[in-house]
Amino acid sequence: MQKPSVLIVGAGIAGIACAQALHRAGVSARVIDRGHKPGGRMASRTVNGRTVDLGAAYFTAEPGSGFADVVAGWVGHELARPWTDTIAVAGPDGIQRSSTGPMRYAAPGGLRGLVVDLARGIDVEQGVTVEQVAAGEVDGQRYDTVVLAMPDPQARRLLDAASTLREKLDDGSGWGPSIAIVLEWASREWAPFHAAFVNDSPDLSSLADDGDRRGDAAPVLVAHTSAALALKHLDDPDGAIVPVVDAVRRLLSLKDAPVQSFAYRWTFARPTAQHAEPFLLDDGIAVCGDAWGERSSVATAWASGDALGQAIAAR
Missing domain, CATH: 3.50.50.60 (FAD/NAD(P)-binding domain)
Known part of the structure; x- marks a missing residue:
């Protein structure tokens, strides 16, 4: 057969x-x-x-789950590492507080x-x-x-x-878009943080210190736009760079502009509602x-x- x-x-x-x-x-x-x-x-x-x-930006693993076993294998082979259990919560004008939750894992090699x-x-x-x-x-x-x-x-x-x-x-109506903006500075000018959820911003939804999560201390941040800003620039992702740079500099009180930037579009970044079934x-x-x-x-x-x-x- x-x-x-x-x-x-x-x-x-x-x-x-x-x-x-x-x-x-x-x-x-x-x-x-x-x-x-x-x-x-x-x-x-x-x-x-x-x-x-x-x-x-990262991933979590429920203890005792099948995925936790997979993650343990990655950690054992140094492909992944525990990163942080603390995420900042920010508004348009700065970081307001931090929130502790499950361990977030990152990958040194991406x-x-x-x-x-x-x-x-x-x-x-x-x-x-x-x-x-x-x-x-x-x-x-x-x-x-x-x-x-x-x-x-x-x-x-x-x-x-x-x-x-x-x-x-x-x-598609139940999926939100996003544009990832990579921002590189000449040096690390911001106060230490791992990642931040950004509330009430017309331009940002989250921000991560990529040098911190990768473990190489590179002066690189990765911002994800709000769905609203992404919708405006789906045909021109680079058009989202300027408003995101302005929002990030305001949020972190940065004097200098980044020396380089890069934009990548996610038309279907994440669902706004979940299916009850697993597949x-x-x-x-x-x-x-x-x-x-x-x-x-x-x-x-x-x-x-x-x-x-x-x-x-x-x-």
Whole structure:
């Protein structure tokens, strides 16, 4: 008998976690992705000769969870490290207080490297574009199951117009955009902080000290814009740099402007509402990701992909 085959579209952490779960169960799985490297929204880019995290700022792991075991492996191999349990809370004019919560983990080599590590032993092909997905079929090629490991709006666009699954997926109105702005100074001029949530700002939603989280003390900050500012500049991400620079300098009371900057657009940065189920699986098509679970996070994305892989294998 022919072995069951699964095609996973999307090489972010959800897609790779799904592939690993299938691999453990002895089910053949292939991962394809239109990007150049695995990672998805755990993206890292080389900016001015240095790796910078542009997507997720960090990740957490619930003690005793399957993802905690994965994280322990990363920490043991020095791919990840405990970063901080304290996050600043800021307003438009400065940091107001700090909030203590679960340990946040960072990756000295960039978060993308963690997905690459998780993908070891998996058949992953990059630079592949998919046009249309029907039940058990991708661009005319048959599979037992097709997994769309991506944001709802992107998955919905790939589905055949007659698919009943389309109505179970968000059309994009429930997802917020963001633009990541990398800002490099000549030297570290700000008071120490790890990362900050920014409230009531028309331009900023969060700010992270990338030199602090990477552990190399580089004078680099990564800001994520508000959804409102991102919407204004989706076609021109660089247009968001000036208002973000002004907002960051005001927030941290910085005298000098950054010496270099870089903008990266996330059209579907995060869901504004979550699916109650851990994944969608019906009629030979499945969807998983960080929108499938209690809250949007790296841990949720991994858990969604892992649970889906186990469910497909059980079939």
